[in-house]
Amino acid sequence: MQLQQSADESIRSGLPEGLTAVKVLKQSGCSTYRRELRSMFLLRHANLVRLLGFCNQDTGQAFRALVYEYMGKKSLDIYIFGDKVQRATLGWLRRLNIIYEIAEGMKYMHVGSGVQMIHRDLKPHNILLDDNWTPKISDFGLAMLFSPDEAKQHTQLIALQGYTAPECFSSSDVTPKSDVYSFGVVLLEIITGRQNEISQRLLPHVWNFWDNHRSHCPNHGPGCTLELLDRDVPRPDEESLRRLQICVTVGLLCVQDSRDDRPDMPAVVDMLKSQDLPRINPSRQTLHGMEVGESSGTTATEDLP
Incomplete structure (x- = not known):
């Protein structure tokens, strides 16, 4: 079959x-x-x-x-971009666990295996779920040991999707921080149930919501986080909502324009495990040179459907 x-x-x-x-x-x-x-x-x-x-x-x-x-539940994208029944199957506690475990897998690839491996194609379709909903990163056909010279040779293979870091467009330079960017996009997609795609509309949408609610929601409180969540998934409990607040901020830090402003994967894991919101506030993404909204005639600041 x-x-x-x-x-x-x-x-x-x-x-x-x-x-x-x-x-x-x-x-x-x-x-x-x-x-x-x-x-x-x-x-x-x-x-x-x-x-x-x-x-x-x-x-x-x-x-x-x-x-x-064999991964019995197939790929993550089925449940975060599928119909209402499929989305509701993946509740908030399950989604949080998936986020944490993907981060652990990426941390291992970057610093835990004895070699520094870059995946270069992290996206929900390449995250598979077993019968216990354990996420497992797959499709290593573009993965490579970190070498700047080799990275530049293959960048064009991956620079055509909504998970690619800005530096891959401007300088064709792939590093572990490029994977961090991809992880941030995946994290925000898991939370919102919305796909970033080539138009890059999801990232400014989340940042605008996060930034506009700062004066209304001290410490980016539950109100603004609730508005960002996938509406086809039942409301989270208070503990899960607090964890989701942290995830939104971490996701925005991961998709910063400059790779120097992004945390590495060990820092990402530490922040996700923390009980406190990250002390560093993310900056607005410029998405310069990434053709935001060009194909649809929209702008990055417009709300998503």
Whole structure:
């Protein structure tokens, strides 16, 4: 049974010893196969999808495949961008846990594995959920060990979506802070249920709401956070709402224009675990050179539908 297909690969379920996901790459996906295989051999974490085996046959017709653990709930985007029933399935406590665990997985990739790995393609579609709703980062076909020279060679592969950091457009320079930006976008999408997309409209929408309520909501209180939440999900309890307040501020810090103004992933994890709001206030994103709203004729300050 085919589960999903893209330009370079198809993914099928198999049943050798329990259900697995087999990612079969077409001939044009040779470099993707090598990069993903190398990454998965170097990484092992509870919040990264687990590689179980691989096949590399070069004789006759080339055949390359990666065998992964099967993730029964499929991808995160189904539940944060889907219909009302799917969105409501992912309640606030579950969403908070998913945010925390994605952050732990990214922290491991950047500083915890003994090598500094950059994912370069973090988005909800590449975050898979197992039967217990544990998130696992997947699709390491663009991942790489951190090397500025190598990063510049491949940036154009990823600079066409709403999760790419500004420096990737202006200087083609990818660092771990580029992943932090992508994580911030994903975090805000999980909370709002709205997709950033290439138009980049979500980020100024959240920041404007956050900034405009400063005079009305001391410490960015519950009122302004409630207004940002996905309305298809039942209202959170007070403790969850407090955690969501912290998440909104952390998400905005992660998507700062300058990578020097973004926290690294260890700092992100610490802030998410804290009981207090971050002491640093985020600045407004300029999104310079990122074509905000151009395709739809809208501006970044307009409200989202």
